Amino acid sequence: MTRNKALKLLPLLTLTLTLAWVCEALAWQPRNREESIITARLPAPLVGEPRPYIIGLEEDLINLAWRSGVGYGALVRANPDVDPWLPAPGTSVVLPLSAVLPAGAKPGVTINLAELRLYLIWQEGEDTLVRYYPIGIGREGRETPLGEFHVANRAKNPSWTPPPSVRAERPYLPGTVPPGPDNPLGDFWIGLNDRRIGIHGTNQPFGVGRQVSSGCIRMYPDHISDLFYRVQTGTHVDIIYQPIKLGQRDGTLYLEVHPDERATLGDPLAEVLRQKALVADGSRLDLDLVRFALAEKSGLPVPVSAR
Secondary structure (H helix, E strand, O other), X not given: OOHHHHHOOOOOOOOOOOHHHHHHHHHOOOOOEEEEEOOOOOOEXXXXXXEEEEOOOOOOHHHHHHHHOOOHHHHHHHOOOOOOOOOOOOOEEEEOOEEEOOOOOOOEXXXXXXXXXXXXXXXXXXXXXXXXXXXXXXXXXOOOOXXXXXXXXXXXXXXXXXXXXXXXXXXXXXXXXXXXXOOOOOOEEEEEOOOOOEEEOOOOHHHOOOEEEOOOEEOOHHHHHHHHOOOOOOOEEEEEOOOEEEEEEOOEEEEEEOOOOOOOOOOHHHHHHHHHHOOOOOOOEOHHHHHHHHHHOOOOOEEOEOO
């Protein structure tokens, strides 16, 4: 199966773009997503929809990622045939705005390092809602740690005191950086009980969707301002690593595959089959589609149900 044939299976990608729709796509600037979910269902639910976008004059993917509210790495992986720096005007790209909820995600914050995405889940009456945001995480040698945490403190317009590891690299930094455009924490700080890390904004939004921080979780300025007022001290935070996620919507199974940067999976196909074994609804996998998704590692949820 070719990539083009597989992409035809994705929702919205076979639409004929009229001039009016093209104008709408060029002006559309999505933010974080919000949907009602059922967290107890197996496999996990699929939320959101991918969206097509037509590249305009003098556009590139790094600026498009910021404007459209997706991570840079996710946008590049979803469009491997597009030059991220010099895409041809008129090129159609996919905005990766859909996701399979991580297995075991529960109310609170779940951060999946494998996909560089943060999920916020909460209850409103009988409804369970989710919002999800792209993030930047720690680079090699300064990896963001895994584990269970909680929100320990919150601050608006925080000051930044460079830790010893950063000061060793940049001894010219002042003792404390006050709030403002030079502060790498941005306008909001959500500290975890592990004092080494926190969730914060950034004055370098092009780092969202990449592994470039010293261990903290970076978010776009408008996203952190939204999250800041939705969490409180004590909110549960899970930091996990799930490069393969099997989800479902309307009876169709979807597989979302990300690069296994930490090399935790010995046999990716066995991991898919393990997750499928938890599903007792009689659905079946098309193993050709599964193998194709595992090879592509596009980060896009693709349908893998057997017909």
